[in-house]
Each structure stands twice: as structure tokens, then as C-alpha cells.
Amino acid sequence: AQTVTQSQPEMSVQEAETVTLSCTYDTSESNYYLFWYKQPPSRQMILVIRQEAYKQQNATENRFSVNFQKAAKSFSLKISDSQLGDTAMYFCAFMKVTGGGADGLTFGKGTHLIIQP
């Protein structure tokens, strides 16, 4: 079974600063995907970024980027030029890839990110 650990229950930064959220995972799988999801107060789960384990290049989506260290089983999220709308719970998630396509997500417990004006 896989486990995902987010060691920072809550973080607070000033608007426009850069912030990094940590995530580590444990798996014996070699083929998998990693995700960061954002959950604002509206409760909606929103995909932020996705990383395929077989790709060495770190994924980037506008102000969001990841630092994927496969050997260390680490998958951190960096948010640049943080905005008030980035205030949310952020969940790191793991998905193993199976031939049948039944790929459920294993989530970490989340990091509550607060962007201060």
C-alpha cells in the first residue's frame, strides 16, 4: 500500500512571496503519477499540477511548479508570486498505474495555506 505524508499542517506567507509545500510518499511501485490538488473554502477539488514518475523534467503550470525527486520519494509544490486566491487546503496525491485502469488516488492529510495581504 502507498502512503503520502504532508508534514506541514498549516503555512502562512505574505502576498507575492514564494512558498513551497512539502510532500513525501512511500511506494514499491515503479510506474505512478503524482498530483497536487487545491481545495478552497468552496470545498471544490481542483487539480493544480500532475507529474508522471517516468519523466525527469519537473512539471510547471504558470505560477505552480514541482520539485520531483524520485529517489528520495519527494514531491514538493512551489507557488511563485502568491495571490490571495491561493488560500486553500492543498493535497498531495499518489496514483499507481495498473493495466486495468482502476487507478484510485491516495491522498496526504493536506496543508492549509494562508496568503496574507
Place this chain on the structure above:
Amino acid sequence: NAGVTQTPKFQVLKTGQSMTLQCAQDMNHEYMSWYRQDPGMGLRLIHYSVGAGITDQGEVPNGYNVSRSTTEDFPLRLLSAAPSQTSVYFCASSYRISGANVLTFGAGSRLTVL
């Protein structure tokens, strides 16, 4: 497109009552799943389905039943609700991008069992 629609958004039950949380998607996704979210926890997989007529258990299936008679619908049934089932429930569906299932989530259903 409506995406993934969950009903009801809020529900209060008494212990022992039964109810069904509805989930419908209009994206022709083959894969559908149910998660629960408890305070201080991430989402945990309850049941999932890879297509009509096929369902399987996730991490926390006890106390829940599912069925998948159509591609669009994937209801979650609580046969005898317990206080431990107080939670926020999310339905999600997916298609494949480059080999990965990218999930689209519904807005969630908050269930309170007294």
C-alpha cells in the same frame, strides 16, 4: 457540460436510517469513484467503478454499497447510517490523459449522522 453532479449537497440522518447519495456525470467517463473526507484527513477511496456493471472496493468500503447500471450514474448507498459515517463525500470521474486517470470531482455532499 455540467461535469460531475452530486445530490444532495447537505443531509442529516438519524442512526440506522438509510439513504442514497447520487452522482451523475455527463462526460462519458468510464471510471467513477467515491471518496470521503474527514477533518484532518485527506480523501479516502470508498468504492470505484471502471465501467457499467463493474464495481470494486477501495480503502474504506464498510457500510457502503454501490452499483453502476449506466455509464452516467454511480450512486452510493448507506443501508444503516452510523455516526462514524458523518463526513463530506466526493464523487469523481475520469478519462485518461497519457495513461493517467485525471479526476474531475463533484462539489461534495456533507452528511451528518446523529
